[in-house]
Amino acid sequence: MITNDKGLVGFKHKIMEEVCRLAWNDELDEEHKEKLVYKLAPGPKPEYRCCVYKEREIVRQRIRLACGLSTTYNEGSKNIVQVIDPACDECPIHAFSVTDNCRFCMGKACLNSCKFDAIRPGDVRMHIDAAKCKECGMCASACPYGAIVHLERPCYKACPVGAITYDENGYCKIDESKCIQCGHCIHNCPFGAISSKTFLVQIIEAIKAGKEVIAMCAPATEGQFGEDISMASVKNALIKLGFADMVEVGLGGDMTAAYESKEWAEAYAEGKKMTTSCCPAFINMLKKHFPEQFENNMSSTVSPMCAISRYLKATRPGCVTVFVGPCIAKKSEAIDESVPDNADYVVTYGELRALMRSKDIDFEPVTDEYQESSIWGKRFATSGGVANAVIECMKERGEDVSDLKLHRVAGGNECKKALLLLKAGKLADDFIEGMVCPGGCVGGPSKHKTEVEITKAREALLSKADDRKVLENLKKYPMDKFSMHRDGKKIDLPD
Incomplete structure (x- = not known):
């Protein structure tokens, strides 16, 4: 897959892989970290930068990010997306x-x-x-x-909310009060100067401590690794890696659709507009740039990731939940303290592959069958999938949906336009399904293949799913044991 930073992606993932190897071996101390710097940038000639000394400094910063820390140039920052200053020095300053x-x-x-x-x-x-x-x-x-x-810098151009500026030296600066953590700037930077914090070390420590660490795989997972790698294949590899179990987050999509559909029905009866609550970058956009609409128009139902995390924490007390998907913004959702019992950690597909390589594990086709989600929950990953699942739940309850008007938007700028219409009172539609990534989650910044490759493999895999209904599927799960509301307090049932 070709991206602006393709030449650097392998190197970035190699650093994560080596950090994981140190963590598995109890060698993640300063001495071994510094040895790793010289192993990856031995010199005397640089491979990527103007000099080997700059190359080594960038490796040091990437090691910090791989350990879940901020760069030394941004100490104390809680932002998931971080700038590595020494790597940010080749773009023209003048517009x-x-x-x-x-x-x-x-x-x-x-x-x-x-x-x-x-x-x-x-x-x-x-x-x-x-x-x-x-x-x-x-x-x-x-x-x-x-x-x-x-001349627009690619990172600046990729940001849909104007969170990127530059200092007097031309270094990229992220305004954390504006940043929606979508991560689009990361792969648009051709110098690999922007990256995100990674929590692989913390996951390894939890596995080694004997905790019950459970993976939660996003609906976008099907198709990411080819037609031969089903959810059962992914589950098999994760268990080999040390995870206690894996659950598909498409089941959480069923849960979210069931509860959000009740909200939509109530809002429609009141003549109130409402937005979906699944895409964390879209929620961050609402919260930071449209606070009034965040309070008045956003669904209070939790995302599928949070739904599955709460389900697991309610039924398997003490477990550690790890979301696996193509999304950078999910990391910011996981650390949002206003939504209790969410995922403990989030890893992207690239990070997962680095973790697997650190233990010499690869995906393999299996004959086992595994399905916990309806096809509606599985399709949450594509633009329109959330709205379609919500409408399906309303139909399953016997509600008339013929007059509902949906506004499906995918892409940061399109989301912003829709919210501006909502703010101005000019939105003609009843509901907004917002996804900041083009095409939905399958087009996320950390997707493993191109959209064309993913779509082809994905459709082949989804064609094997059964036709279970959403509400019928949820009767097999203890929905009365946990809350589906953001504040974690109210518990009701999806009918």
């Missing part, structure tokens, strides 16, 4: 730049259009004085040769 297309023409349209005296003739082309430039873009519009271009 507008004159290219070689400049003919040094006599008309000087660019100079005449600038109201800030920011353009002057250079030796071979026009030159923009960054100190004077107000980035209005008039010069670029005026140039008949298109010789002046607007």
Whole structure:
């Protein structure tokens, strides 16, 4: 799979793998960490950077992140997404730049259009004085040769909420009050300067301590590793790794759909708009950028991840729950103290693969069958899947859904547009299904293959699922033992 940071992904995962090996061997001390730095960046010539000393410093910072710590340049930060300053130094600082297309023409349209005296003739082309430039873009519009271009840093361009700025040295800075932890900036940075905290070490420590560590695999998992790797295959590999068990979070999708459908029915009767509550980046966008809509319009039902975590903690007291999926923002959901009994840890598919390699374990096809979720819960991972499951539950209760109007949005900018309409009172639809990743969770920043590859393998696997109904499926589970509401207090049943 080609990404902006493809050349660095293998190196990043190698660091995580080696950190895991140290953790398994009780060698995760400062001496062994420093030996690891020199093992991965031996020198004397650098492999990725301008010098081996910078390369080693970046490795040190990645080791910190692999241990669940902030970088030393951002000590004390609770943000999941972190910037590694030494890796962030190759992008152009200026937004507008004159290219070689400049003919040094006599008309000087660019100079005449600038109201800030920011353009002057250079030796071979026009030159923009960054100190004077107000980035209005008039010069670029005026140039008949298109010789002046607007350069947007890929991390800045990828952020849907304007959380990324730059300091006087050009280093990327993340405004944590705005950041929705979607992680899109991570894979859009071609220098690997942005990454996220990883909690593999803590999971290893829990397994070694003899705790009952249970994996919860996202609905997006089916198809991530090819058509031959079913949920049963994933479960088999995780148990070999040391997990006590695995549960598919599609079951949590059934739970969420059942309870959210009751909220939707009540809201529709009252003429009230409502949004879904599954995508943590969408929830972060609501909470930080649309607080009034967060309070008034968001469903109070927990996400499928939280639903399964609460189910496991209610039925297997003392267990440690670990969510596995393609989502960076799920890490921020797990540490949100306002939602009790959520997942203890979250790992992405790339992180899981690094953990597996540290124990020389790989996925293998198996003949076993495993299904706990309805097909509706399984399809939570794709855009429209949540709304379809909610509507299915309403139909199963015999409710008329013919007049319901749904607004399905996927992608950060599309989510923001929908919420702006909601805020302005101009949303014509009744409900918003918001997913910040294009295509839904299957298009998450830590997906393991391309969307085309995943979709093909995924459909082949989903075609083998049975046709159980959502509400009927939930009768097999003790829904009266835990709350499906965010505050963790109210317990009711899904009918």
